[in-house]
Amino acid sequence: MTDATTRPYRVRSRIGAELPRVLCIAGFVIFVLVPLYWMVITSIKPTSDYLALPPVWFPAEPTIVHYTAALFSYRGLDGLTNSVIIASAATVLSTVLGTLMAYSMARFNTGGEHLAFWVLSQRFLPPVATALPLFLMFRSWYLYDTHVGLIIVYTVMTLPLSVWMMYAYFRQLPRSLEDAALVDGLSRWQALWMVAVPLAAPGIVAAAVFVFVGVWTEFFFALVLTSRHAFTLPTVFRAFLGFQGAQYGEACALATTSLVPSIVLGILVQRHLVRGLTLGALRG
Amino acid sequence: MAGVRISGLHKRFAGVHAVRGIDLDIPDGEFTVLVGPSGCGKSTLLRTIAGLEDADAGTVAIGEEIVNGVRPRDRDVAMVFQDYALYPHMTVFGNISLSLRARGRPRAEIETRVRRVADLLGIVELLGRYPRQLSGGQRQRVAIGRAIVRNPRVFLFDEPLSNLDAQLRDEMRGEIKRLHQDISTTMIYVTHDQIEAMTLADRIVLMRDGFIEQQGAPLDLYEQPATMFVAGFLGSPQMNFLHGSILRSGDNAAVQFGEEDTTLALPPGRGRPGVSNGAAVIVGLRPEHARRGVGAEPEPGTVRIEATIELVQPTGSRSYATFRLAGQPLLAELQAHDVSRPGERIPIDLDLRRAAIFDPQSGNAL
Numbered sequence: 001m002t003d004a005t006t007r008p009y010r011v012r013s014r015i016g017a018e019l020p021r022v023l024c025i026a027g028f029v030i031f032v033l034v035p036l037y038w039m040v041i042t043s044i045k046p047t048s049d050y051l052a053l054p055p056v057w058f059p060a061e062p063t064i065v066h067y068t069a070a071l072f073s074y075r076g077l078d079g080l081t082n083s084v085i086i087a088s089a090a091t092v093l094s095t096v097l098g099t100l101m102a103y104s105m106a107r108f109n110t111g112g113e114h115l116a117f118w119v120l121s122q123r124f125l126p127p128v129a130t131a132l133p134l135f136l137m138f139r140s141w142y143l144y145d146t147h148v149g150l151i152i153v154y155t156v157m158t159l160p161l162s163v164w165m166m167y168a169y170f171r172q173l174p175r176s177l178e179d180a181a182l183v184d185g186l187s188r189w190q191a192l193w194m195v196a197v198p199l200a201a202p203g204i205v206a207a208a209v210f211v212f213v214g215v216w217t218e219f220f221f222a223l224v225l226t227s228r229h230a231f232t233l234p235t236v237f238r239a240f241l242g243f244q245g246a247q248y249g250e251a252c253a254l255a256t257t258s259l260v261p262s263i264v265l266g267i268l269v270q271r272h273l274v275r276g277l278t279l280g281a282l283r284g
Numbered sequence: 285m286a287g288v289r290i291s292g293l294h295k296r297f298a299g300v301h302a303v304r305g306i307d308l309d310i311p312d313g314e315f316t317v318l319v320g321p322s323g324c325g326k327s328t329l330l331r332t333i334a335g336l337e338d339a340d341a342g343t344v345a346i347g348e349e350i351v352n353g354v355r356p357r358d359r360d361v362a363m364v365f366q367d368y369a370l371y372p373h374m375t376v377f378g379n380i381s382l383s384l385r386a387r388g389r390p391r392a393e394i395e396t397r398v399r400r401v402a403d404l405l406g407i408v409e410l411l412g413r414y415p416r417q418l419s420g421g422q423r424q425r426v427a428i429g430r431a432i433v434r435n436p437r438v439f440l441f442d443e444p445l446s447n448l449d450a451q452l453r454d455e456m457r458g459e460i461k462r463l464h465q466d467i468s469t470t471m472i473y474v475t476h477d478q479i480e481a482m483t484l485a486d487r488i489v490l491m492r493d494g495f496i497e498q499q500g501a502p503l504d505l506y507e508q509p510a511t512m513f514v515a516g517f518l519g520s521p522q523m524n525f526l527h528g529s530i531l532r533s534g535d536n537a538a539v540q541f542g543e544e545d546t547t548l549a550l551p552p553g554r555g556r557p558g559v560s561n562g563a564a565v566i567v568g569l570r571p572e573h574a575r576r577g578v579g580a581e582p583e584p585g586t587v588r589i590e591a592t593i594e595l596v597q598p599t600g601s602r603s604y605a606t607f608r609l610a611g612q613p614l615l616a617e618l619q620a621h622d623v624s625r626p627g628e629r630i631p632i633d634l635d636l637r638r639a640a641i642f643d644p645q646s647g648n649a650l
Contacts, residue, residue, distance in 0.1 A: 179336050180369035183440075184383040184430065185357040194382075198373045 043067065043252035050248045066249035067257070076236050076254045083233040084261060085147055087215040090154035095208045097155070098162030099200075103192055105163070106170035107178070116167065122160045131224050138225055145229045150222065154215045161214070162207040169203030170196065205272040212265060216258075233258050286347030286437040287312040287470060288333060293342035295328050302328040304494035305342070310472065310487075315464050317473045319481040320491035320517070326474045329491070330440050333472065335359050346437060357386070362431035363440040366447065368423045370415040370430075376402075377411040380429045387434075401433045421452045428460070432467065441473040445480065457483060478518050482506065490514055507638075512647040515568045515640055521604060523568045524614045527644065532561040539567055539641075542610030551585040551637045559641075559650055568640040571604065574616035576623070577631030585637040591616075593628045607632070 042050065044062040071077040101119075104110040111118075134153065135144070143149030173196060181191040197204065219234040226235065233254070240251040288310040295303040303325045310316045318326040331337045333344055335356035343350050351359050362383075370379050377398055384394045402408045405425045415423055424444065431439055441460070445453045461484055464471055475481055481488050482502045489499040490513075498510040502518075509515035515523045528539040531547060537559075538549045559565065582588040591607035591614075598604075598620060605616050605623045616632055623630060641650045 174367065174369065176365045176367055176369040177371060179331075179334075179356075180363065180365055180430075181371070181382070182336065182356040183334055183361060183363045185386040185434075186382070187355075187357065190386060195371055 039252045040256050042248055043256045045249060047249060066247075066253040069247075070236075070240075070250040070254040071257065074236055074239050074250060074254075075231075076233070076257065079231055079233040079236040080257060082147065082230055083216060083258075086150045086154065086230070086232060087212055087261075089147070089151045090158065090215045091208050091212040093151065093155040094158040094162045094211045095204060098159055098166055098207060099197065099204060101159075102163045102166035103170050103196060105167055106173075107175070116164075119160050119163050122156075127157070127220065131221065134221070135224055143225075145226045145231075147230050149225055150230055150232070153221055153225065154218065157218075157221075158211040158214055162211055165207040165210070166200060166203050169200045173199055201272050205269045209265065209269055213262060216262060287314075288438055288472065289343075289345040290329075290333070291343050291345075293329070293332065293344065294340045295325070295332055295337060296340050297328075302494055303332070306494075306496060308489060308496065308499070310470060313468045313470055315461075315471045315473065315484060315486045316489060317475060317481040317485035317487070318489050318491060319475055319478060320497070322476055324491040325494040326476075326491050327442055330363075330442055330472060330474045333438070334361055334363050334440050360436050361438045361440055362434065362436040363442065364427045364431050364444045366443040368415075368427040368447075370423055370426055372415050374414075375411065376407065376413055376415070376418070376426050376429075379415070379426055380411075380433050383430070383434045397433055398429075401429045404432075405429050420448050421456065424448060424452075424456055428463070432463070435469075437470065439469055439471040441471065443475055444473075446475070446477070460484065478520065482518065488518075490517060508649075509568070509640055510649055512566065512568065512642045512649075515642070515649075519570055521571050521615055521617070523570050523640075524574075525642075526567045526569065526609060526612050526614065528565055528567055528610075530559050530561060530563045530565055532559075539565065541612065546589075546610040548587045548589075548634065548636065550639075564644050565650065566642040566644050567636075568642060569614070569634060569636075570638065571615045571617035573635040573638045574614065574618075575633050575635070576616075576618050577633040582633045583635075586633040586635045588631050588633050590629060591632045593623055593626055593630065596623055596626055 041056075041058060043066055044064065045056060045059040046061060046063055049056040049059050071080070101110075105116055138144040138149050143152070177195055177199065178191045181195045182188070186194060217234060218232070222232040222235045223238075226232070236254060237251060240247040240254075288308075290306055290308040290310075293303055293306040294301070306325075306329060318329060320326050328337060332339050333346075335351065335354060339352055343352055345351065346359060346361065371382065374382065380398050380401060381394050384397060389397075398411070399408065402411055405428060407422065407425050407429060410418060410422060410426070415426070418426065427444070444460070445456055448456060457480060460473075464484075473480075473484060481490075485502050487499060488502050488505050490497045490505065492513055498505055498514045505514060506518050509518070512525065516525070526541055528541040531538045531540050535552070536549065538547050540547045577588045589609065591605075591609070593605045593607050594613075595606040596603055597606075601620060603618050603620050603623055605618050606613055607616070608614065642648065643650055
């Protein structure tokens with residue numbers, strides 16, 4: 001009897017508790033995925049389907065014409081190549097320099113508290129204020145419209161972020177691990193490379209992802225400091241919004257293409273981002 | 285293998301003078317325990333020997349060589365840390381072999397030496413595991429294995445057992461002692477635990493506030509403490525300290541406690557000639573030197589009193605009984621069945637031949 005009376009009540013209460021949760025998650029998933037879906041689907045729609053009413057959820061005749069136009073006629077492929085080169089180089093430089101600087105600050109208190117704050121304070125300046133001086137300097141130093149020029153700018157711009165993320169990470173690594181490595185016969189460099197860096201890998205990877213995404217999507221400095229040669233992917237999108245109207249298909253095709261490297265990167269580093277390597281280092 | 289000689293060593297951290305002029309000579313092969321309360325500078329001293337801290341003044345010599353300014357890796361010392369400091373991203377094999385790999389030893393030699401050490405410590409089947417898959421005692425063994433694999437000249441232990449539970453601690457303590465008997469390399473061991481110090485040491489160096497308070501063989505320190513601090517630090521339960529004053533008549537001396545005119549005669553030779561009549565003293569008496577009186581007369585050299593027991597703490601083999609002597613609490617270590625309940629009135633013999641007498645001002649033994 002007890003079962004018969006309690007069971008329906010329990011089932012109802014579980015659904016009652018789960019329903020808002022499921023609805024919230026469903027709402028969020030739709031909120032995130034529908035624009036993405038719309039972008040991908042628009043990139044393969046014929047021009048006549050862009051703004052059709054009722055909306056076309058899947059085109060009857062998918063086409064890749066927007067991809068060829070965006071990548072070749074509008075030089076999207078060149079932009080993509082430039083972006084890959086510049087973003088990769090800036091990410092590597094920013095992460096390597098940031099690691100060294102953060103480690104030095106965390107372990108040797110280099111520069112005291114002032115250096116750490118000064119690094120952070122570099123972000124206080126509105127970036128636009130540096131655009132004109134940079135433009136003038138780059139013109140006279142032959143860095144205008146070069147890969148190297150943009151790599152320098154992006155490395156400097158992202159260093160405060162990578163330094164601070166890794167500074168926090170190195171500071172919470174137990175010092176005794178490196179002490180043990182030093183007594184074990186490693187040099188300071190070896191201790192950094194063989195002990196501290198592997199343990200800080202989640203922090204380093206997270207910083208690298210932030211830097212890469214930041215550089216990958218940066219528009220303003222790319223626009224100011226490049227023209228025909230070193231232009232990056234975001235600057236290509238300007239061409240799709242003209243006096244004659246918007247080229248939705250080409251824009252969506254290029255946007256879809258530009259997502260690929262970020263997604264690949266995300267899949268590659270996901271494992272490191274979630275792994276808590278310090279577990280078991282100390283008493284457990 | 286080598287001895288360690290420390291001369292005039294000072295170490296300051298921002299605002300803290302952690303080590304204040306230590307002179308210490310540790311002979312080759314000795315097991316030396318640095319013991320003291322936290323903040324006494326013992327760990328700093330150990331880290332300075334390892335080269336993890338630089339001395340502000342003074343020298344550290346390992347063997348014949350002064351090693352100030354020599355990097356830790358070139359000092360040929362091995363260290364076991366309080367938190368084990370195992371590399372979490374390396375297997376047990378990787379942890380133990382790192383020092384050999386860093387020195388570029390041939391692969392076959394590394395294999396053999398790691399196996400031999402793992403065999404010695406009974407951790408062969410753990411070589412492929414990661415530290416997070418090990419229990420506390422296993423981690424401790426790996427940490428010790430990492431230290432002994434390269435036959436260093438000196439072993440340094442920084443409170444290696446303090447993270448283990450009591451039973452495992454006793455077991456590992458025995459293993460460390462056995463290890464020293466087997467390989468008889470110089471070992472310097474830091475602990476705040478006086479039992480570890482007493483059981484392990486060939487020599488105890490008791491530190492306080494950056495100075496060495498007293499050093500010597502464990503039983504010498506226990507039986508002839510130079511200061512009240514040493515007397516109170518070593519031994520558990522702690523030594524009883526009773527305030528009193530010296531009464532002198534001719535060659536005989538006695539101590540008067542409190543207002544109630546409780547006067548106990550000191551055995552011949554215990555009232556030091558330097559102490560004047562009426563001088564205030566502190567008498568230190570270990571709990572095991574207060575026994576239940578049996579027979580009609582106390583043993584020569586002991587003094588019998590009648591005590592009303594206030595508190596009884598049985599431990600199984602012994603019972604600790606608290607009573608008052610001239611208003612001052614005194615703890616006696618009695619046989620288990622000597623006392624059954626509080627309020628009992630029993631005879632207690634105080635063995636004043638074993639008592640220590642201190643100057644209340646300086647805390648030094650008289």
